[in-house]
Amino acid sequence: MKKIVALVLALAMSLSMLALAGAEDAITLKIAHIGPETGAAAVYGMATSRGAQIAADEINAAGGKYRVEIIDEDDTHDAEVAVNAYNDAMDKGAQMIVGTTTTTPCIAVGALAYEERVFMLTPSASSTAVTADKDNVYQVCFTDPAQGAASAEYIAEHQLATKVAVIYNNADAYSTGIYQTFVEKAPEVGLEVVSTTTFTDDTTDYTVQVNDAMNKGAELVFLPIYYTPASQILIKANEIGYKPMFFGVDGMDGILTIEGFDTSLAEGVLLLTPFSADAQDEKTVKFVSTYQELYNEVPNQFAADAYDGVYALVAAAEIAEVQEGEAAEAICDRIIAAMQQLEITGVTGTMTWSASGEVTKTPTAVIIENGAYVGFSK
Amino acid sequence: MIFLSNLVNGISLGSIYAVIALGYTMVYGIAKMLNFAHGDVIMVGAYVAFCAMQYWGLPPAAALLIAMAVCTVLGITIESLAYRPLRQAASLAVLITAIGMSYLLQNLALLIWGANPKSFPSSMIVLPTLSLFGGGLTISGVTLVAILANLLIMLVLTTFINRTKMGKAMRCVSEDRGAAELMGINVNRTISATFAIGSALAAIAGVLLCSAYPVLMPTTGSMPGIKAFTAAVFGGIGSIPGAMIGGILLGVIEILGKAYISTELGDAIVFAVLIIVLLFRPTGLLGRQVREKV
Numbered sequence: 001m002k003k004i005v006a007l008v009l010a011l012a013m014s015l016s017m018l019a020l021a022g023a024e025d026a027i028t029l030k031i032a033h034i035g036p037e038t039g040a041a042a043v044y045g046m047a048t049s050r051g052a053q054i055a056a057d058e059i060n061a062a063g064g065k066y067r068v069e070i071i072d073e074d075d076t077h078d079a080e081v082a083v084n085a086y087n088d089a090m091d092k093g094a095q096m097i098v099g100t101t102t103t104t105p106c107i108a109v110g111a112l113a114y115e116e117r118v119f120m121l122t123p124s125a126s127s128t129a130v131t132a133d134k135d136n137v138y139q140v141c142f143t144d145p146a147q148g149a150a151s152a153e154y155i156a157e158h159q160l161a162t163k164v165a166v167i168y169n170n171a172d173a174y175s176t177g178i179y180q181t182f183v184e185k186a187p188e189v190g191l192e193v194v195s196t197t198t199f200t201d202d203t204t205d206y207t208v209q210v211n212d213a214m215n216k217g218a219e220l221v222f223l224p225i226y227y228t229p230a231s232q233i234l235i236k237a238n239e240i241g242y243k244p245m246f247f248g249v250d251g252m253d254g255i256l257t258i259e260g261f262d263t264s265l266a267e268g269v270l271l272l273t274p275f276s277a278d279a280q281d282e283k284t285v286k287f288v289s290t291y292q293e294l295y296n297e298v299p300n301q302f303a304a305d306a307y308d309g310v311y312a313l314v315a316a317a318e319i320a321e322v323q324e325g326e327a328a329e330a331i332c333d334r335i336i337a338a339m340q341q342l343e344i345t346g347v348t349g350t351m352t353w354s355a356s357g358e359v360t361k362t363p364t365a366v367i368i369e370n371g372a373y374v375g376f377s378k
Numbered sequence: 379m380i381f382l383s384n385l386v387n388g389i390s391l392g393s394i395y396a397v398i399a400l401g402y403t404m405v406y407g408i409a410k411m412l413n414f415a416h417g418d419v420i421m422v423g424a425y426v427a428f429c430a431m432q433y434w435g436l437p438p439a440a441a442l443l444i445a446m447a448v449c450t451v452l453g454i455t456i457e458s459l460a461y462r463p464l465r466q467a468a469s470l471a472v473l474i475t476a477i478g479m480s481y482l483l484q485n486l487a488l489l490i491w492g493a494n495p496k497s498f499p500s501s502m503i504v505l506p507t508l509s510l511f512g513g514g515l516t517i518s519g520v521t522l523v524a525i526l527a528n529l530l531i532m533l534v535l536t537t538f539i540n541r542t543k544m545g546k547a548m549r550c551v552s553e554d555r556g557a558a559e560l561m562g563i564n565v566n567r568t569i570s571a572t573f574a575i576g577s578a579l580a581a582i583a584g585v586l587l588c589s590a591y592p593v594l595m596p597t598t599g600s601m602p603g604i605k606a607f608t609a610a611v612f613g614g615i616g617s618i619p620g621a622m623i624g625g626i627l628l629g630v631i632e633i634l635g636k637a638y639i640s641t642e643l644g645d646a647i648v649f650a651v652l653i654i655v656l657l658f659r660p661t662g663l664l665g666r667q668v669r670e671k672v
Contacts (some may be wrong), residue, residue: 202601235592260496260594298593
């Protein structure tokens with residue numbers, strides 16, 4: 001009996017040594033994740049932290065050229081705390097940053113990282129201010145305004161409509177930003193905007209907006225707005241028997257979660273989103289099932305962006321031939337060059353980057369069918 | 379036809395404002411105070427009706443009655459806890475308390491029901507949509523119900539105030555609180571009754587508002603509340619027919635302004651009209667000019 005135990009132990013030891021030897025061959029990349037893991041924005045920071053960790057675990061399990069070590073830092077969605085978190089991560093030897101998750105801290109940390117030459121890839125800070133005038137900050141997510149142009153292109157390319165109405169919230173920077181790039185792009189791709197109406201956060205009645213779209217014969221109504229007013233617009237259109245195609249952006253995500261909302265009204269609504277947890281491709285299925293197993297919830301877009309971010313950083317490190325223990329400032333410029341060559345397919349689509357740090361990815365659309373998102377194809 | 383359809387939409391929005399304005403004007407006319415929490419009592423009424431139907435599976439009529447009962451109790455509680463102790467205080471203090479009460483209700487609703495919006499079930503109103511001119515003009519069931527409710531509430535309120543003993547007491551309190559007290563009228567009870575009626579009206583208004591515009595959030599009542607207050611001032615605050623006329627006019631102006639001038643300026647137009655009316659008729663359209671005797 002003792003012999004068997006000894007044998008098993010010996011076997012286990014030699015196996016673990018083998019594993020260790022394998023790990024030692026790989027170059028360790030120290031990637032800092034900075035995001036709000038406590039406080040009001042914790043839901044986003046937790047999502048990016050988990051997404052990044054899942055990507056790191058997968059990369060380590062696959063045993064490639066690089067081993068990823070995530071240095072996890074909490075910035076509480078506060079610019080000052082974020083700068084401290086950044087300094088702490090750099091003290092721990094971080095070589096690159098996947099972060100920060102939210103815009104305000106990202107601008108603060110970005111300024112410092114620009115001075116100290118540390119490469120940053122933010123999963124989800126979508127403002128254009130994040131990348132402005134900084135060559136070392138890149139984004140995984142679409143910028144807010146880019147969604148407008150991408151929507152116009154998508155609608156034209158898939159010949160969904162030629163006469164389009166837009167209803168947007170003119171009291172909201174997000175909605176107005178998307179609207180502006182949409183109307184700039186629309187004539188270029190052959191879309192005619194026949195009706196443009198607005199509302200504000202205080203609007204109760206949407207009949208004028210919906211009637212205007214109907215009377216001007218819009219075949220498609222573009223809704224660059226959040227899902228709460230969108231639900232009102234859908235209800236109103238249904239009341240007056242107006243059945244155009246409705247097209248939303250990422251703010252529309254959530255329309256199916258409104259309690260008591262008749263989701264059959266949202267049937268056929270299209271939304272432009274880089275990530276859909278229900279997509280059936282192999283990568284997404286694997287990511288979603290791992291996430292659900294570990295955290296018992298469906299990953300959102302933030303988690304997906306961070307997951308893709310870590311993969312992108314490792315791929316860029318490979319092109320830049322980052323060596324063991326190289327300092328952040330030593331690799332920054334090489335990573336920047338590598339990012340511009342990189343083309344990578346993740347759970348949020350196939351991505352390339354411009355020198356400004358903005359991502360280009362094929363926008364995909366999902367359509368609501370039987371109360372769930374399914375990939376749209378025409 | 380498009381104009382007609384806009385007009386109908388305006389009347390439909392206006393009739394909702396009118397129901398809310400009736401509650402404002404009733405409380406103001408008698409207690410001489412602006413109950414800024416009125417809009418939030420509406421929101422509570424709508425939430426209660428929502429819960430009654432969605433969670434407890436009650437029929438719409440029962441849900442409405444429960445909402446009215448809850449709001450009545452809430453109104454009396456608010457009055458006795460927050461406003462009664464300030465009966466002798468300056469009117470500014472009462473006004474600020476009312477605003478505080480409004481935020482308290484909103485935040486309590488946020489705690490109880492959460493920030494996620496809820497969609498109000500459409501089964502509340504049974505009247506079908508009226509379609510005229512071969513579908514060119516549609517009048518929704520909610521609009522018809524709202525207009526009927528307005529007329530009915532107006533009639534009942536006017537009769538109540540002019541014909542009953544409690545109504546007489548209310549008129550006395552409204553005219554001269556001190557003298558009414560000397561005449562043996564229980565002022566506190568009279569004002570409580572006013573709040574009870576006003577809050578029950580708020581429940582009806584909440585259900586109508588959310589049936590017509592079915593998104594329910596803790597802030598649902600605040601903007602319609604302010605618009606309805608404007609409507610009440612527009613029609614002459616304190617006057618019951620004035621509230622109704624003011625409400626409907628305000629709705630029509632809002633919709634026509636948005637449809638023919640600009641959706642961006644919709645609210646600005648509404649409030650500009652209010653200012654103009656008040657410049658020429660400081661007491662509102664149907665308000666009584668009371669001469670101060672020295």
